[in-house]
Amino acid sequence: MPERRSNGGPSLLDRAYDWHDRLVANPRFQAFAQTFWLTRPIARRRAKELFDLAGGFIHSQVLLACVRLRLLDMVRAEPLPAEILCARAGLPPEAGRRLLEAAVGLRLLRRRGGALGLGTLGAALLGNPAALAMIEHHPLLYDDLADPVAAFSRGRGGGSLARYWGYAEAATPGELPEARTGPYTELMAASQPLVARQVLDAYPLGRHRTLLDVGGGGGAFLAAVRERAPQLGLMLFDLPAVAAKARAVLPEAGAGAVAIHEGDFTRDPLPRGADVISLVRIAHDHDDAVVLGLLRAIRAALPEDGTLLLAEPMAGTPGLGTLDAYFAVYLHALGTGRLRSAAELTDLLAQAGFGPVRRVRTAMPLLTGLLVATAH
Numbered sequence: 001m002p003e004r005r006s007n008g009g010p011s012l013l014d015r016a017y018d019w020h021d022r023l024v025a026n027p028r029f030q031a032f033a034q035t036f037w038l039t040r041p042i043a044r045r046r047a048k049e050l051f052d053l054a055g056g057f058i059h060s061q062v063l064l065a066c067v068r069l070r071l072l073d074m075v076r077a078e079p080l081p082a083e084i085l086c087a088r089a090g091l092p093p094e095a096g097r098r099l100l101e102a103a104v105g106l107r108l109l110r111r112r113g114g115a116l117g118l119g120t121l122g123a124a125l126l127g128n129p130a131a132l133a134m135i136e137h138h139p140l141l142y143d144d145l146a147d148p149v150a151a152f153s154r155g156r157g158g159g160s161l162a163r164y165w166g167y168a169e170a171a172t173p174g175e176l177p178e179a180r181t182g183p184y185t186e187l188m189a190a191s192q193p194l195v196a197r198q199v200l201d202a203y204p205l206g207r208h209r210t211l212l213d214v215g216g217g218g219g220a221f222l223a224a225v226r227e228r229a230p231q232l233g234l235m236l237f238d239l240p241a242v243a244a245k246a247r248a249v250l251p252e253a254g255a256g257a258v259a260i261h262e263g264d265f266t267r268d269p270l271p272r273g274a275d276v277i278s279l280v281r282i283a284h285d286h287d288d289a290v291v292l293g294l295l296r297a298i299r300a301a302l303p304e305d306g307t308l309l310l311a312e313p314m315a316g317t318p319g320l321g322t323l324d325a326y327f328a329v330y331l332h333a334l335g336t337g338r339l340r341s342a343a344e345l346t347d348l349l350a351q352a353g354f355g356p357v358r359r360v361r362t363a364m365p366l367l368t369g370l371l372v373a374t375a376h
């Protein structure tokens with residue numbers, strides 16, 4: 001919908017877009033633009049973008065098959081002939097070759113003489129085992145999206161993804177058993193390297209005394225913090241079943257001890273004693289009322305001038321429209337929450353008694369953004 005200026009009319013830019021869109025939607029203009037030398041490169045680019053959009057599901061299935069069959073791992077050390085790859089992956093040669101061809105087209109693999117080696121994107125992915133873990137859980141979401149019109153015609157949640165993230169559909173998340181929290185806690189631990197390095201490079205914690213990680217899962221973020229800032233006191237808060245898992249892997253006494261607290265942040269107060277609190281990949285899971293309540297509880301648990309680090313991907317990040325699309329759909333299937341822009345989060349922080357709020361650049365905003373808020 002075009003933005004309205006304060007006087008109510010569309011802006012000059014919107015009118016230019018309207019004119020452009022009417023022209024481009026006209027088949028006669030399309031026929032002309034594909035052959036005219038000045039517009040041909042733009043027409044080709046748009047056609048490729050649309051073709052990629054149409055093929056997106058196919059691309060993600062090829063990616064998933066390569067990840068599940070460990071095809072990228074197989075060629076990590078050296079290129080291998082197609083027949084050996086198919087045999088190792090347990091694929092019949094004819095069908096296997098089709099998959100390998102598709103993987104070459106998507107730059108996951110590359111032809112090297114008569115063999116197949118890593119492609120540019122395959123190599124980048126192999127360097128990110130955390131991303132591989134995320135890709136492997138996507139079938140839950142695909143299951144919910146099998147009929148996309150039905151998926152957006154019914155209400156939020158209620159499918160495989162919401163069941164997986166037990167707290168998303170639980171009336172009393174504090175009572176969830178380990179069987180409902182264990183799988184997602186493992187996925188979060190496996191994917192935490194995507195996030196922890198971004199946050200800790202952007203905001204070194206050296207000047208703080210004690211960090212409380214709210215919704216800290218199995219403790220993977222705190223383990224990364226301990227590597228960087230061994231002098232920092234560490235506390236974790238999560239649902240009882242998740243806290244029990246954290247207790248099993250984190251030392252509660254001695255060097256690098258973590259004080260582990262359990263509870264439901266929608267009902268229970270947060271433990272005091274930290275001068276900095278982190279919320280990593282939490283706010284986007286919840287609707288505004290829950291986030292506001294949580295931010296108020298955090299404000300109450302912090303001392304005057306205490307710090308809140310809020311780390312998660314943020315909507316409206318320039319050039320990252322596909323991130324907005326991904327989370328719009330993911331969180332619809334989850335049944336709760338939404339991806340917020342830095343401005344929307346800043347507004348909620350202000351309502352909860354925080355300010356000033358600083359947006360700190362991370363190296364890879366696709367993986368996470370970062371807001372640093374001061375309690376006042």
Ligand SMILES: CC(C)=CCC/C(C)=C/CC/C(C)=C/C=C/C(C)=C/C=C/C=C(C)/C=C/C=C(C)/C=C/C=C(C)/C=C/CC(C)(C)O
Nearest residue numbers: 124125127128131134135165194281282284285330334364
């Ligand atoms: C040496 C010469 C000559 C040249 C070098 C050229 C060069 C500099 C190449 C760059 C190589 C390089 C460093 C590549 C780096 C690639 C990276 C960092 C790739 C990262 C990929 C990350 C991916 C694919 C991440 C995917 C993340 C997903 C799908 C996350 C999903 C998150 C979800 C579902 C979160 C759920 C939590 C909930 C429920 C919402 O709370």
Ligand SMILES: C[S@@+](CC[C@H](N)C(=O)[O-])C[C@H]1O[C@@H](n2cnc3c(N)ncnc32)[C@H](O)[C@@H]1O
Nearest residue numbers: 167188215216217238239242264265266280281
């Ligand atoms: C998406 S995970 C993020 C985990 C971790 N911060 C990370 O980035 O790896 C959300 C976490 O919030 C916790 N959580 C959800 N609802 C909660 C609640 N009401 N009270 C306490 N923790 C909750 C979950 O158990 C889970 O560990």
